[in-house]
Amino acid sequence: MRLRRIDALRFGEMEGASLGALGDRLTLVIGPNESGKTTFTHLVRYVLYGFPKGNTKQPQFRPFSGAPRSGRLTFQDDQGAEWTISRTDGTRGGTVELVGPQGSADPETFLKDITRGVPEDVYASVFGFTLAELSSLESLDKIQDHLRASVSGLARNPGEVRGELTAHMDGLFKPAGSKSEAAVTLAALRELRGRIRDLETAAAALALQQGRRDELSEQNEAADARRRESVATAARLRSVVDSILPLNDQIADNESALVEARIAHQRLAERIGETEVDAALAAQADSLALLAVAADEAEAAMRDRDAVQQRLADQQQAVAAALETLPKGWSQERAEALRVDAERLGEIDTRRDALVMREREADVAADALARMQARAQSTRRLATEALGRAGLPVDADTAAVRARIEGLSAAVAQPAPKGRNGVAIAAAALLSFLGAAIAVLSAIAAQWVLAGLGGVAVLAGVALIVYASFARGRAGSGVVDVAGAVESRSALDDALSKLSAAEAADVDADEASAALDRAHASVEAARAEWREWLAASDIGIEDAPDPAAGRSLWGRVRDVQDAVRRMRETANQLDLVMKPVTRFTHRAAEASITHEGGDAWALAALVRQRADDAQRAREQLAARAALEAELREKADVIAAVMATIEAARKRISDELAAADIKGGLTDAQAALEIAVADAEAADAEYREVNATYNKLLGELENQGGDDEMALLRLEEAGLLGRLEQIAQEFVIAAVARELLTRTLSEYERTRQPAVVQGAAPILERITGGNYVRITTPHDRFDMQLLEDDGDSKTTDILSTGAANQLYLALRLSYISYIQSIGKMCPQAPVIMDDVLVNFDDTRQGNVAQEIVRFAQDRQVVLLTCHESTVSTFADAVGSDAYTLLRL
């Protein structure tokens, strides 16, 4: 793979600038200052590794326009195909694109293949360097580190790692220092242990006080024992007293109870003795109770008998009173014997009803007569008045009136209507008369329909008369214009009318009177018929003047019969009512209870008294039995209390005996007081000794300082733990550094000579044999240059030119070496930017020959701004040995 072309699309001051047609081996690029040589050198690296970030010290080459940086490299592979890789500013060094013969391809793989894993800084130092970068390798150990790193594929140079390990170790432990973590921790441990020793010393002093402690302990135990003993004695006595006291109280209580029980027993016995009971009578209590019930029943019967007797008397009086209602001569026996059957009784009723009907008709006729008579009087009075008004005498009759009317009519011019009206009036009067007659007769005969029709005819006749009269008056007024005539005629007509009515009324009254007479006759006939029938019958009530009286008499006889019957029933009831009384008197007699007077009431009272006595006797008997039972219980209680008292006395005696106390409770209490006093004294003594003892124990414990010591020991443990961690870290770092040192030594011994030895002849040729050998001591990071006269120089005293020549020789040797062993050697060309400027002409020529030789196996680009450099190359190796490009 060869780099053929470099395009600065936008990079620094350049935009669209190119450096093309690079040769297979050495290409010299000549250009004036600021023509872009250094820019192209950096562009190659940046396209391969990415544009640097703004915060790095590397040259940025940002376009003035502010546009993103962009560059492109064109490679040609061994088959002649071109690969163009371009990079444009962006994140992570910029965006990379690759275009190969088949189009776009993976740029990352391509770049790895080109750079062969060589880090950028190594590339910048070894493969693409400017004079400044060449000169920046100020010390040989640094370039050696770079060389080692590049040779071994290390990310970091071993010297740097060694330095880091050393710094870490120094932080952990530094033999001569006092600030390392181990030193600080050990110092803290020492200080802590000093404090612990002090506490241990204090603890050791405790032993000296043990004698005093033991002595006090013995005193304490002895006092405690005395206290315990005296307390135990007091407790024992207190226990005895405490156990006796309730027993004593119990005895006292029981003795009181015993006295009470005995008194109660005595009283019960007395009450029993005082109690007299008629046992025989008590035994009859039940039978007497039953007899008392019978007495109650007898008394109730007697009360019923009195009521019945009263009722019987009342009924006897009722019989007498009923007999009084009968006609004289009627006895009870006659009344009881009288029997009227239903048929005859119906006959009587029929006759009675008929008679009543006739009497009622007579009454009606009488009423009609009275009415007719009243009407006759009324019409007569009206007629009289009308006659008066007509100027006629009060006794004038109808004929007189008519005559008068006729006379008057003659005086009137038109008599025609008069004649017709007169006929009409007459006809009407006739009609009225007939109607009245029919009505009266029909009423008398109770033919009410005909009577009604008669009434109607009367009214019609009267109406016709009035009408005819009126019509006649009107006709007269029309004919006779004389007012008087008219008036007279009217009065006459009125008088005639009324007079006619009065006469008709008189007729009616007469008819009514006749009808009344007939009714009376009919009544009398019915009564006669009753008497005849009664006489013909054998009923036995012949003294009844009419059927109604007969019916009434029979009714009263029946009342007598009913009263007699009720009286007899009551008399029969009286016997029944008296039966319980009879039974009671018999049972009382059987119970030998009698009353001299035979009075059942008195007997009942006597029986009830005897029954009550028997019941009381029975209750008294039961009460005495209860008293006797209570008496027995009291006796038992007395026995139990006496036993309890005896037991308590026995226990007291035993307790005292067990406590070895002579006497009784009082003696025990006295002993207890003495024991309590002893215990208090012993306790006081113990408290005093114990306080002293505990005080010493407290002092001893405090002097032990265990809490503080425990904390210190815990801190000590923590420090030891920390020391362990420090030591762990330290030994690993220390062994690592030792390993690194030994490996470096081995590396220098076995591998570094190949590079250095390869550089020596290059340097010798460059310097024209002035420096013939380079040495690298194993124990130092340094080089020595051996001059041809046998003198040696260390690198720090070399001139800048000689040093640059050494560095260049080392680079050329190194690149040749790693390429020979197949290690990481980029396929990009080695680019040198004006690295010959510090060399004299001779050495420039020597360098030109070395570079041409070096370029035989690889692509090299040498950029310069000096025409003399081109001339030097042309003179030294001939222009055919390189490709010349001008910027």
Added chain:
Amino acid sequence: MTRHVRFIHAADMHLGARFERVSASAESAVATELISSRSKALTSLIDLCIEHAVDFLVIAGDLFDEGGRSAKAHFDAQRELARLGERGIAVYMVHGNHDPADASDFGVAMPSNVRVFSHETVERVEHQRDGEVVCALYGRSFPKATVKDNYVAQVKRDGRDTIAIGVMHADVGAGEGSTYAPCSLGDLQACGLDYWALGHIHKHDVLANNIAVYPGSTQGLDPNEPGAHGCVLVELAAGAEPSIRFVPLDSIRWIRRAVDVSGCATVADVQQALTAAVEEARAESDGRSAVARVTLTGRTEAHRDIAPEAIAADLLEEAQARGMGSQPWVWVERIVDETRPVLDMDALGKREDFIGDLVRLAGAVDPQEILDQAAGDLFSRAGRDMPQFDARAVLERAAEECVDLLRKGAS
């Protein structure tokens, strides 16, 4: 003679012992709990004896740790054992290598109910109940911190014994080189005792069909004693195999967890794994507070990221905050970073370059020689406080560290 006894067998309380490389003083709650944990275990032990109304308590050595020189430890023991005396419960004990007979007791005498076996010869002590001998106990104390003699072999069972119990602080199976009264399992069995109450090994262990038992320490002493610690309740009947039941007494539990972070690519991943480890530790603590030491292992891409001290401190602080954030708390005492970079050292060792040279050199050098060469100054300065290192492991890690640093940033 009654043919049944019930007792509690405990050992290795190490009252007053120093703490071993524990980082806990910064958290007062943890420090307080740690400091009081051993005495609390003793109190719990006494409570247990009372609760079960045992015939006696056996303490098979190392009740105290004289390295701590603690007077308070003796006061605590005196007070607690006296509680048993008040209830008529006897205590039979031997001195162990940490509290030998010649060690100072600060003048604090044991209560009268405590019977300490002689350090001059094997003693036979009869235990009586209600005036009747119920069993015999055989034991011998350590006269000093080292005992090379086989005390167990000196025990001869009395023919009168219905039940015989041995009480020894001994190193069973350790061989003759041990300085802790070594003996073999065969020695124990040969004595024909019914039960051997042993002490010295801090992890509970049952040997030879229940006849020989290490109850373990009553409270784990440091991160190297993780898991439950306590005592054993023993029911012993003549002619029958002992019935034993382990009863935890520890108030605080030590937990060691190795967290493989080979699957972690970032610091956040590691932190997440640590959080999970903390919660696992909490679950493992059986309701107790716990002190955990977490070791990160495995080859991980995050190896270089978690290496800086500040990051490691942040991870520790976060884990501690998580652990103390809820109850029961878990104090992450330390995070040990044993992670490795993702490297194929075998392949790298075949390369003909600088790294290849380094890997091959690491495989060829004497680990101890290079360790002494590299860290000799520190060893000299730190003296006995310097921890022991596995030189081979250090060399391997150092080589990987070198390679990782050299390759850092390499594509």
